[in-house]
Amino acid sequence: MANNEIMTINMGPQHPSTHGVLRLVIELDGENILKIDPEIGFLHRGVEKLSEHRTYHQTLPLTDRLDYLAPMSNNLGYILAVEKLLGIDVPERAQAIRIIMTELTRLQSHLVWLACHALDIGAMTVFIYAFRERETIMETYELISGARMTSNFFRAGGLSQDVPAEFEKKVRDFIAEMPGFLDTYEGLLTGNPIWRKRTIGNGVISAEDATDIGITGPALRGSGVDFDLRRDIPYAGYENYTFEVPVGTECDTFDRYKCRLIEMRESCKIVTQAMERLKPGPVLADSPQVCYPAKDSVYNSIEGLIHHFKIASEGYPVPEGEVYMGIEAPKGELGYYLVSDGSSKPYRMRVRPPSFVNLQAIEKMAKGAMLADLVAIIGTLDIVLGEIDR
């Protein structure tokens, strides 16, 4: 055996802690990482290309398949971009339900992050608990949209339908319980010596570097940059809600963990505030050019049937122009850049996925780290390959 040799090893794409199909080519000096080259694209489905051949309405179901752990956030970003192009307003009830659902989505996404991150580092119990709570959110999804993951629930102008009567109780019960569950997770992890040793001082990235690489979301705030799109560039009515934005100081995995946990508590508060705004009313804007008619009118009147058929077959024309809509998705800034040429299909749709840009930082964060810590770094970035590869 020759000494002092640099070894190149392959990790993934089928490695369980790469959260999907991420392949890393790692150059190692003993246990220390010298260089890391991520290879992505295994899940590339050409969503941006496909959207150019579909109407705005048909493009919507493609979006919840990007970040499949936060489908409603993806729907919301796209729908807000379309609404910005069309210039239509959304009824208050629809806005409140959108906020409730996207905040539940944030909880769901963070629960999966916490579960997998802890499992990667070796804490299996948290995984089981977090997935139990996630199940309740998935049931809420199923209750309102019929699907547990690919919800496809929002529409340009509002929602596809009003929520059923059980919805309010289900959400209220869940939100009442959630802070207690969060205490459980924190009890299992925050003071745990193994957890602290694995996360404190791991994957440090300074505020300047994080901004330069374009990291967004909790990973940016963990590095001490106080920037949250919900508060700073508000959308979808977030300006009417009060919530704290947690910011870290040590720029490491432990601070990012703390930020996300506080964010989950804040999400619960936002949901509570939104529940108070949930007054009876319409859930779809009064713009018949864009919105589908009520099912009752489709089944019982010829005008309604024609109306439905026209939108379903031709779509709706969208005025010429271009918009960029960035929202605070659970993983960071999710941006939709839409260019319309006046027809009923997007001329160009660009998705700016948070994970794609955040993953870029891995080269910097993992350099000089131990191989075993790489797993914690992948976990703390909270990537999902569905939106990286699109």
Add this chain to the structure above:
Amino acid sequence: MADTNRAVEKLQGKFEASILEVKQDRGDWIVTVKKEDIVAVLSFLKQECKFDMLTDVTAIDYLGKAADRFMMVYQLTSVPFKDRLRIKAPVAEGNCLIGSATQVYGSAGWLEREVFDLFGIRFDKHPDLRRILMTPDWEGYPLRKDYPLQGPGREPYKGRLS
């Protein structure tokens, strides 16, 4: 809606000759500049106007619709000022090369690789210009408008049959 933008005015003062168009679309400010000055414009915006984050880099293919086929699009975000600006630069098909923003922003690395991968626009002085989503031996650039949806050598897409 504001009639002026803090950065656009400064930009007009400094780069008068290279600005092709300034417009506002649904509240978003858009400045189109000549591609030769793109790196200078971006670094001016970063240094002088505190646009410290390059949020997104992408391109649009205007095949048969504009004199210059491609349009590069840069989305800038300012963390201290909490606002955005969009910079665009036309790129002709004959000379598909533009200065790389990696000299100014670290985030441009992968974003420009993706534009290269899917549109075939090359970036001057990019440290690592390889394909990123497609395989290294892939032929053609999938997001170009003349690239068939089903891929080359297959029946063209005729819309959904059901």
